[in-house]
Amino acid sequence: MVELHRVGVEEYRQVEKLPVTVVLDNVRSEMNVGSVFRTADAFLIERLMLCGITPQPPKSEIHKTALGAEESVAWQYHSTTLDAIEQLKREGYTVYSIEQVHDSVSLENFSIKKDEKIAIVFGNEVKGVSQQVVDASDACVEIPQHGTKHSLNISCCAAIVMWHVYNAGHRPAV
Numbered sequence: 001m002v003e004l005h006r007v008g009v010e011e012y013r014q015v016e017k018l019p020v021t022v023v024l025d026n027v028r029s030e031m032n033v034g035s036v037f038r039t040a041d042a043f044l045i046e047r048l049m050l051c052g053i054t055p056q057p058p059k060s061e062i063h064k065t066a067l068g069a070e071e072s073v074a075w076q077y078h079s080t081t082l083d084a085i086e087q088l089k090r091e092g093y094t095v096y097s098i099e100q101v102h103d104s105v106s107l108e109n110f111s112i113k114k115d116e117k118i119a120i121v122f123g124n125e126v127k128g129v130s131q132q133v134v135d136a137s138d139a140c141v142e143i144p145q146h147g148t149k150h151s152l153n154i155s156c157c158a159a160i161v162m163w164h165v166y167n168a169g170h171r172p173a174v
Contacts, residue, residue: 012072017046019117020165021088023095025081025133026052026124027154034065035155036122041069043166048073049088049119051081081121081133088119097121097137098161099129100150104140107164120161122154 007015022045027033033055040048050056056077057063057070078084085095096110096118112118121137123129128151134140143152143160152160 009072015044017044018166019115020045021047021049021093021119022158023049023081023084023119023121024051024054025121025129027054028125030055030059030061031065032155034062036158037066037069037073039159039162040073043162045162046074048075049078049084050075051078051084082136085133085136093117093119095119095121095137097129097134097140098157099123099134099140100142101134101140104142107141107143107161110141111168122158125154
């Protein structure tokens with residue numbers, strides 16, 4: 001880990017994070033949740049909000065997939081995603097749902113201002129982001145896809161979007 005210039009959990013908690021919160025709207029798979037924790041750790045996401053039926057640590061499958069990132073990444077639980085969005089808006093976040101809807105912004109055209117506080121909502125593996133949550137969002141973003149399938153696994157989708165936000169020139173100094 002030293003040779004890879006990796007920090008420990010306590011040091012990681014002190015590192016400056018992106019002003020980005022990832023919200024999981026009724027994601028059912030512990031493995032998907034663990035994967036999102038691991039990706040959030042990699043890209044310095046400030047916290048996760050686990051909502052509704054989304055499993056919460058400690059769970060063995062979350063731990064197995066997260067490889068311990070559930071210890072480094074801050075998280076909160078909300079019984080509904082709408083409660084989480086209300087909190088985020090009170091805190092000054094702009095809320096983006098990642099969903100294929102009319103008037104969504106293609107990811108390649110999605111940009112944020114430096115230091116803008118954003119929340120990114122990812123939905124259920126089958127149903128996606130609920131319509132109520134889409135309606136409560138400030139905008140929707142979609143990943144362009146050109147194959148025979150019309151969706152990606154939530155953990156893949158989350159990784160693509162988090163990388164895009166991280167790589168958009170808003171990286172904290174590490």
